[in-house]
Amino acid sequence: MNVSCIILNYNDADTTIRLVQSIKEYSSLDSIVIVDNHSTDDSAARLKELSGGRIHVVSSLKNGGYGYGNNLGIRYAYSELGATHVLIANPDVLFSQETLLAMKALFAADKSVAVTAAIPVDQSGKAGLPGWKLTGLFADLLDTGLVTRRLLKRWLTYDPDKRAFWAAVPGGAKRCALADAVPGSLLLADADALTACGLYDEEVFLYYEEKILGHKLKEKGYKTLLLLDRTYVHLHSVSINKSVSSILKKQALLHRSKLHYYRKYLKINRFQELAAKGFLNFLMFEIWFLTKILGMSW
DSSP: OOEEEEEEESSOHHHHHHHHHHHTTOTTOSEEEEEEOOOSSSHHHHHHTTOBTTEEEEEOSSOOOHHHHHHHHHHHHHHHSOOSEEEEEOTTEEOOHHHHHHHHHGGGSOTTEEEEEEEEEOTTOOBOOOOBOOOOHHHHHHTTSHHHHHHTHHHHSOOGGGGEEEEEETTEEEEEEEESBOOTTEEEEEHHHHHHTTSSOTTOOSSOHHHHHHHHHHHTTOEEEEEEEEEEEEOOSHHHHHHOOOHHHHHHHHHHHHHHHHHHTSOOOHHHHHHHHHHHHHHHHHHHIIIIISOOOO
């Protein structure tokens, strides 16, 4: 395996540099590709100073969003560096070499494995959302609602323990679970599988990239495996908060991406689209009321 770590930066050189410094000596990585997604600050110049040896810096001519920027790095690693696998890593993550080695080992379990991941945790060690099950329109909308998501959590939430099994790999076995999609904060992917699926959907600027990629991979017969005994630290939206700070703006971007997913991948009809827009518009009003009128935050 030739593994290249892709790190997408936008106006967040400090966080990106911290990650690069923490992993640059990992023998399990063959290269690190930093993509500066057309930052408006001094990020590009600062990151260029890291270039050399196994570290490569690529500058985007525009900020085309998460998928566009990562695709730029994936294509560079695949064509210029001979990468067979790419480790997609948000700047605001911290992971050990042992976790990466375990993610690499899972590819030996099944030839149809295209993506492997570990459990994200916060700085206190509390586990975050490990993945998703892909559902239809109705369930996906319910999972978006502030109230419905909490009331129906038992049925809507992906529970990896219910899909757990032991995967045979060289040197032993690893406890893992099948997932339809995993968080894009840290995942290891087969470059050929990504290419076969057309990489990330660049029509989406931010949010829902994971479910779209999971949908595309699943349609091609590929599998995604989640390690249940390995974790990584995710500092949750450190980078995003620097470019999109308003919760209403974030929610608007999320809804735009959702509707794209529903139209292009779930093939919803006009009536279903109108119903989805109505539900999402109500949710926007609910969030506005809670944040602007009642002063709540989360």
